[in-house]
Amino acid sequence: MSTYRMLTEQEAVEYARNIPDLFPANAKLTSREIGDGNLNFVFHIQDEISNKSIIFKQALPYARVVGESWPLTLDRARIESEALILQGELCPGFVPQVYHYDIEMALTVMEDLSAYEIMRKGLVARKYYPNFAKHIGTFLARTLFLTSDLALHPYEKKKRVASFSNPELCKITEDLVFTDPYYDAATNSFNPLIREQAEALWHDDAVKLEVAKLKEGFLTRTQALLHGDLHTGSIMATEEGTKVIDPEFAYYGPMGFDIGAVIANLVLNYVAQEGHASDVQERESYQAYLLDTITGIWTTFEAEFRTLWAEKAVEPSAAIPGYVDDYVRRLLQDTLGYAGCKTIRRIVGLAHVWDIESIEDPAVRAHSEKLALAIGRELILKRESISSVEDIADLISDTHIA
Ligand code: SR1
Ligand code: MG
Known part of the structure; x- marks a missing residue:
C-alpha cells in the first residue's frame, strides 16, 4: 500500500x-x-x-x-x-x-536557491546575464551529448531510455505544444484581439505539416535525455550564475527540443519588449542583447558539443569524416523547428508566459503576440534553409507584422 x-x-x-x-x-x-x-x-x-x-x-x-x-x-x-x-x-x-x-x-x-531569481522575471525587468549563454550552452552540450548513443554503451543507453520513460508528462507536451494550438481545441486560450491570427494558424497547412514532422521526432526519437521543459521559468540566474531546475518532464527525445525551448523563451521576451520598453533605444539595445544571447548559446553549444565528440565519443560511426558536421547541421534545424513550436504554443495554447501576460493593454499585447506567431512560423518553415548561427538572429529581427 x-x-x-x-x-x-x-x-x-x-x-x-x-x-x-x-x-x-x-x-x-x-x-x-x-x-x-x-x-x-x-x-x-x-x-x-x-x-x-x-x-x-x-x-x-x-x-x-x-x-x-x-x-x-x-x-x-x-x-x-x-x-x-x-x-x-x-x-x-x-x-x-x-x-x-x-x-x-x-x-x-x-x-535552496533563494539567492537566485527565476530568469523569466529578470528578463521582464530587462536584466542582463553576462554568463548565461556560456552556461546554458555548456549545460545543453554536456547533458545532451553525454546521455546519447554517441557517449554511452548501447545497453546502458537503452536502460536509461526505459528508466526515464515519462508517458504522462510527454502526453502533456504532445497535446499542448504540437496538437492543440493547431486547431480550435477547448484547452486553447488567447487574446480575443488575435483571433484572426489563431484561426489562420488552424488553416495553415504548410505549418501544420512541418509541426507534424517535428511532433513525430518528439514521439519517436530517443536521441538524448532531455530536460523536457527548459523555459526561462525553469532557469534560476544571477549576474554570475545559472541553475537549471524542474526537470520533471525529462525523457529521452530529440536534442533540439531542449535547445529550441531556451531559444523560444528568449524570442518570447524579445517580442514582449515591444510592449514593455517605452524608450525605443532601451528596447532595441535589450532586444539586441537577447539576439546576441541566442547566438552565444548556439555558438557555445556547438563548440562544446564538437569538443565532446572529439574527446568522448564511443560510437564507432562518430569517426566517419563529415558525420559530425552533418549531425550538427541537422541539430540546428531541429532546434529552430522546436523553437518555433514552443513560441507559438505560448501564444494560442493553454499555458502562457509572464513576459507577454504582464503587458496590461490587450492591444499592445496583441502586437507582441502577432509578432511571436510570425517569428514562430518563420522558424518552423525556414529551418531547413538555415545553416549558420548568424542567420537565426537575422530571421528574428527581419520578421515584422503589418
Ligand atoms: C498543465 S502543465 C502546463 C505547462 O506547464 C509546464 O511547465 C509545461 O510547460 C506544460 O506544458
Ligand atoms: Mg516546471
Whole structure:
C-alpha cells in the first residue's frame, strides 16, 4: 500500500527534522508553501537559528493548475530527482544539489536557491546575464551529448531510455505544444484581439505539416535525455550564475527540443519588449542583447558539443569524416523547428508566459503576440534553409507584422 500523503507546512517541518544530517538537533524550523508553478507543492524550510534553508518539492497526484480533474502520475517526482542527480554529475554546479528523495512521498529535498531569481522575471525587468549563454550552452552540450548513443554503451543507453520513460508528462507536451494550438481545441486560450491570427494558424497547412514532422521526432526519437521543459521559468540566474531546475518532464527525445525551448523563451521576451520598453533605444539595445544571447548559446553549444565528440565519443560511426558536421547541421534545424513550436504554443495554447501576460493593454499585447506567431512560423518553415548561427538572429529581427 502506498504511504503517499500530501504534506502540510507543519508536516514538512517534521519530515525535514527526521532526515539525518540535514539540520542541527536544536534547529528551529519554519516552513512556507511557496509553489506558484502549474503542477506541484514547493515548501521553503528554514532553521531560524542557523539560517540554513532547503527546498521540498512534492508532486501532487494531479496538475495543481487545474485540480483533481487532471490526474497526473507521481512518478514524475522520481524522474525529476534522478534527472537532477544525473545532470549534476554531467554538469556540476548547474543544477540544485539533491539532499534526499522519497519515491513513495513523491518528494525531492534540495538546495535552496533563494539567492537566485527565476530568469523569466529578470528578463521582464530587462536584466542582463553576462554568463548565461556560456552556461546554458555548456549545460545543453554536456547533458545532451553525454546521455546519447554517441557517449554511452548501447545497453546502458537503452536502460536509461526505459528508466526515464515519462508517458504522462510527454502526453502533456504532445497535446499542448504540437496538437492543440493547431486547431480550435477547448484547452486553447488567447487574446480575443488575435483571433484572426489563431484561426489562420488552424488553416495553415504548410505549418501544420512541418509541426507534424517535428511532433513525430518528439514521439519517436530517443536521441538524448532531455530536460523536457527548459523555459526561462525553469532557469534560476544571477549576474554570475545559472541553475537549471524542474526537470520533471525529462525523457529521452530529440536534442533540439531542449535547445529550441531556451531559444523560444528568449524570442518570447524579445517580442514582449515591444510592449514593455517605452524608450525605443532601451528596447532595441535589450532586444539586441537577447539576439546576441541566442547566438552565444548556439555558438557555445556547438563548440562544446564538437569538443565532446572529439574527446568522448564511443560510437564507432562518430569517426566517419563529415558525420559530425552533418549531425550538427541537422541539430540546428531541429532546434529552430522546436523553437518555433514552443513560441507559438505560448501564444494560442493553454499555458502562457509572464513576459507577454504582464503587458496590461490587450492591444499592445496583441502586437507582441502577432509578432511571436510570425517569428514562430518563420522558424518552423525556414529551418531547413538555415545553416549558420548568424542567420537565426537575422530571421528574428527581419520578421515584422503589418
Ligand atoms: C498543465 S502543465 C502546463 C505547462 O506547464 C509546464 O511547465 C509545461 O510547460 C506544460 O506544458
Ligand atoms: Mg516546471
